[in-house]
Amino acid sequence: MTSPATPDSAFTNSSRDTEKIHVLDLFAGPGGLDVAAHFLGWESIGIEWDANACETRYSAGLPTIHADVRTMRTERFDELPDDINVLVGGPPCQTFSVAGNGAGRRALTEVESFIKRLVAREESSEEIDRELAALGDPRTALVLEPLRWVMAAIENGKPYEAIVLEQVPAVLPVWNAYKEVLESGVLPGRIKYRAECKVLHTEEYGVPQTRRRAVLIARLAEFGQVSLPQKTHKAFTRQKGEIAPAGLITFDEALREEAGHVEKPHSGRKEREPWVSMGEALRGTSRELGRPEPYVVVSNYGSGGDPKNRGRRTSDQPAFTVTGKISRNVVETPDGRPLPRFTIPEAGILQTFPANFPWGGRDQAQQVGNAVPPRFGVHLLAAALGLGEARVAEALDKMDEWPRISEEERERLRKIGCGDKDKCPTRPPHPPVAPLR
Template sequence: MQKLNTIELFVGCGGLLDGFEKSGHYNTVASVEWQESACNTLINRLKNKYNYEDAEKRVLHFDIQRTKELINGWDKDIEFDSHRGLKKVVNGRDIDVIVGGPPCQAYSVAGRIQDKDGMRKDYRNYLFESYLKVVKVYNPKIVVFENVEGMLSAMPDGESIVDKIKRGFNDYGFDIIDDIKGEALLDLSEFGVPQKRKRVILVGLNRNYFRNKDKNQQILKCFYNEILGRYKSEKKFNVHDAIMDLPKLKPTESDYRIGKRKYSHTPYKTDFNWHYPRYHNKRDMDIFSILAKDIITGKNKYQSSEALKQLYTEKTGKTSNIHKYYVLRWDKPSNTIPAHLKKDGLRHIHPDPEQARSITVREAARLQTFDDDFEFLGSMGQNYEMIGNAVPPKFSEKLANAIHDLLGMEQAISPNSLKGN
């Protein structure tokens, strides 16, 4: 089978794209993203890793909500430089797969709890509609739609987002699995990702290609349980597997500066892109060390939420309704790497008490399975956000292989070969 043409929407820095490229089965025709730092990172990756000399033309820095302009091109404005648009980039080529996941913040349970309106007024609830408009134009064989588990319970206007998405795919001629929670909610740690990370992965079958609508549910069940199931890892990877070999970064006796940046830990000249911690004050480093030692020594004094909240009050003089700290365990997968890491790393404390710090950008990238040669070209905060928003490339590659298998096996799993005939 020749390479499959893809369009990536809401591509971010390219976690999904990187896995699809690594599989060797896909040609990235175009990618759409509105954050400039993510676009710069992606362009760099496409050029230097995958040899796309015209990467600047294939990466469209634009707002997908302006769909007509996205397709037909737009003039320079206050936010975006001019571009000829998707239509000229695609240039008449058939698009086999459209991949993407709209921003998840509006669907996340944590986001809904923290927002005074429960995210009901957040425009990101409906970005899937822009995704579907592009799908309608290019009519691919398969669509891949990724989002957080919280999507399953999101009801911003009283109707389930899942029902809206199902109806949207159906209206545009695509079948997705009926039992989304039972079949499409995946634990990515089962695919070799050293992290607790559940994601909804919707695969949509174009009824013009998968022609027997009555059998498409069986095809999708076969995809999730057999085809994708074959790519599950025999081993569950943990924090030790992911970051143990990276250079240690220990606190210094006093703070110092290099240029405008303030540092609290030992400088380390290293080939690892972005392996240095954010600045920590002495109070926080003391807390980090106490908590990590508590686990290493087996005392486990601070394992309850109440004990952690009490420690926070003792050290800061403040109170909190939720505990603010979590130390990664060497022998377990990491907790979920979120975009919130751009604000602080209190829930991602390094397990080594001697280092007394939160994880670095590179360690977050490792836990998300980005290769060490993946360069992040934003600020520290932007890089944490890009990494937290991404789909782990190790999983993405397995998903890409499974999609390729599905298309290659379409005849083998055609309606005549399915049970019930």
């Protein structure tokens, strides 16, 4: 096995990091983390099975392989570029989105036990696959895929230098289990990482919506300690007595969540900027639609256990968490007169995609809702690579405009992505019923 550290590593020569970073995005979706990598000046390639998301990616000029991540790992691993050194991704979260009920808690417990069994390597991978297939929901097993990719890369002699994973808050116990494994030296070759994981609030990184995500950031131990990204904007908290819509927390809850993770102020640290409102983010686009400010957005979801008690946000506040149902949000004037609902470009802007990002395929609202906000992604990737504030600011300053590509380039990427039709999925992948080779 070759050593993961080389003299020209991206971490040992910061002046060359732009040309040395090559990102692999598992479960890539329409490309939130790829867009972040692009604005940081890095190359990326995504693996995505959903044909609609692939169409968006081809239109955006994002290199893509239209495939199941498990098939790529077990049968096509050698087709990937051999200079990939950063792994990112967010496995499907539906199973864990219901972690508050019995099924969700059981799924989390099962996955944590499988993590320990996987790295122990005391039983065959095929046996673990059979048991995973028997869990019922095929998406549950996918949360193990990033770890299996980490192990596969090590076994192929090229460990990833950095890892970034993100998912719904309920997945934090899984990321904690990942952290324990990554830092313990039980991986093949006794490779060790430094890792941090926590639930972060995207409005504290300049995203104009209240979205909570469980993130894990890791880098090879020999490159030193890793830290979560520093918050740049203030938290959005509700006032005392206000009914809490989905995704919004009280000030006291925010303090409790920060317990054990208090940031110590030091001289020279900038004061956080105010959170970004949806009105500020959408101002130019909204005027084109003839939507005056102020306006009110009504949540699709009930609050306090009452489906009829829907939260409301005004245009001078951040949006609710952007989901695949954002196009159904009622938008109205303060006195209740209807206004145009959010368009796909507007929804994309609330996720911090450039206004001209070329959404393609069907189910575009779902694509938008599933994406990692690119601005948030810049902060995560920069933290994983240990980049300073200047590099982050430089990337964020470029995010207003997405480069257009030619139809020829789009077709070239589609041909590469789908290639052999026998390898191109036409339906959602399912766990194999027979042992994997």
